[in-house]
Amino acid sequence: MPMSMAPSGHTRDSRNRTRAGSLGTLGSIESKHGGGLIGSVSRWWMRSYTSDWVAFSLLLVGYIFIAAFVEPFHRLFTINDIRISFPHAEVERVPVSHLFAYALFLPLFLLLLTNYLLHSPRHIHHLSLLGFLTSIILTTFLTDLIKNMVGRPRPDLIARCQPLPDTPPNKLVGVEICTQTDHHTLHDGWRSFPSGHSSFAFAGLGYLALFWCGQFRAFSTSSSSSPGGGSSGIMDGMEKVLVKRDLLKALLCLSPLLGALMIAISRCMDYRHDVEDVCVGSLMGWVITYWSYRRYWPRLSNGRCGEPYSGMNGERGDQGDLLGGNGARRYSRVRDEEEAVGGGGFQRNVGTSSFVSPPDVELGPLESPR
Known part of the structure; x- marks a missing residue:
């Protein structure tokens, strides 16, 4: 015998109550903050990225405090240790001023220029800047924090220290035997691990590489396409279309990483760091910048990787x-x-x-x- 099956009224009513309950939950969250100035500030705080900017400001203040007032831990050393007896390069291949130009101002300019040429909306401009600056300051803060705690001697420590002539070899000594009068030159000799140039370069240029990969869809594997040729985020009634990967786009996105790698290698050439310092610093900068990027953007294989996340529900x-x-x-x-x-x-x-x-x-x- 044929029998008819249709959604019962109870099922439809349950679904409607669920949707109404969701909207009611949002309303209860709004009403919980109350009215007046406190309620307005609470709602504004929840609906904006103010907390992210406050966190950025705290990291910036923390970094300034570490750079200005904190001295590194001074490990003991021997004056005949060949690993720290390399010459001190007075002129660096990539000084700090050039590092800021290559890994901060240039990527920031290219990032803003990319958004301008692509006619990106204000939301993308905002999250691009916020993610980039977060990557930079978080990497710098953590790098300097670890540097001062580890206190590893640089390869040119003996040349910086200029130890007393009667310092005995094969005996552990400390910073008190140094005759160097320049405070920064001396104490910076114990900030070898990890490499700050390397982490900073991969934080700034690495973020630009990730951003370009997302905006140009260099590694996007598929996109949703409707039968009529249009695109939509909803996949019902649509089919996945494989996307051809463009080698030229991939090379363009790779170029910032190549620049960051060159900066990192220059630190070994100047005898400022060992290979371990450079490798750990580079990895640290890359991990932090990827984490900062993914807080606001989907993965690069996504068909809509050029669109940022939206925020609150x-x-x-x-x-x-x-x-x-x-x-x-x-x-x-x-x-x-x-x-x-x-x-x-x-x-x-x-x-x-x-x-x-x-x-x-x-x-x-x-x-x-x-």
Whole structure:
């Protein structure tokens, strides 16, 4: 006997109550902060990236404090240790002023220029700058913190120290036997690990490389394409289209990393660092910049890797902005489109925060087994 199966009223009512409950939750969060000045400040804090900028400011203050007032731990050494007896280069291949030009101002200019040429919206401009500066200051802060705690002698420590003539060899001695009068030259001799030039170079130029990879989709494996040729973030009724990878784009994105590598190698050529210092510093800068980048952008293989995450949870407005319960703009970090649950289940896409659930469909009659 044929029998009809249709969604019951109870199921449809449950779904409606769930959606209403979600909106009610947002409303309760809004009302929890109350009105007046405190409520306004709380809502503004939640809907903006103010906390990120406050954290950036704290890191900047911490770095300035370390650079100005903290002296490194001074490891004991012997004056006949050949590993720290290399000559002191008075003129560096990449001095600090050049490092700032190559790894800070140049990447920042190219990043802003890229956004300008691509006609990027203000949200992308904002997150590009925030992610870049976060990568720079976090890398610098952690590098200097570790440098001072480890206190590893540089390869040119003996030349910096200028030990007393009667200092005995084959005996552990400390900083008190040094005759160097320049405070920075002397104490900087115990800041070898990790390499600050290397970590800084990979933080600045590395972020530019990641940003270019995302904006030019150099490593994007697929994109969602509708039968009509248009593109959308929602995958229902669409098919995945493989994307050809462009070698020229990949080489362009690789060029900042090559520049960072050259800066790192120059530190060994100037006898400022050992190979271990440079390798650890480079790896540290790259890991931190990748972490900073992924806080705001999806992975590079994503079809929409050029679009940043949105921020706090909310609903999409008419212009594609996310709107909260009272119409205020919200932002929300969401999943990549590859992470959607298959078949018409819940879909999450870059740039949207609302779940896409299958519509209510009346099923036709089904025949029972014979």
